[in-house]
Amino acid sequence: MPYTGRCHSATDRLRPVADALSTLIESGPVQVLVNNAGVHEDAVLAGMSPTQWSRVIDVSLNGFYNVTQPLLLPMIRARWGRIINISSVAAIMGNRGQANYAAAKAALHGATKALALEVASRGITVNAVAPGIIASPMAAETFPQAQIDALVPMKRAGKPEEVAGLVAYLASDAAAYISGQIIAINGAMA
Secondary structure (H helix, E strand, C coil): CCCCCCCCCCCHHHHHHHHHHHHHHHCCCCCEEECCCCCCCCCCCHHHHHHHHHHHHHHHHHHHHHHHHHCCCCCCCCCCCCEEEEEEHHHHHHHCHHHHHHHHHHHHHHHHHHHHHHHHHHHHEEEEHHHHHHCHHHHHHHHHHHHHHHHCCCCCCCCCCHHHHHHHHHHHHHHHCCCCCEEEEEECCC
């Protein structure tokens, strides 16, 4: 459901998500979940509208709940699962004009740690990956090389494959003893 800035009941907002997920789990539990939702509505907090705040919180934090919660019981019954939440370096070090985004992603860190404790005895790991500047068309428009040189000690943007490799590792059996962690991948930014 597109965000309109109007208040909808939680049930109304979650119905399309619940319908899509119930169809998905008919064939069995989802056992690897990568939550990769995020949106920017940048503004300094003094000039940030309630809509800008709410939209970012709704997508970046409530999206985690809306997708993860319905998938948990089937995953718990299977006694194996991997939940990987994609966060941001902004949650670790902040970023001017992104109080809403940094708050949502930092809250995702807390949710990651709490959920890891809740499901650890069921063979489920829960971790967060916090990328820094990752090469993409959007990053190229936002971060000229001089700015990357100033912000990133490694003097380059990360590669999408580097983030994907970390996520793949966390989803594997080799990472079975890693849970409740926030893993930064940011060229030593933080």
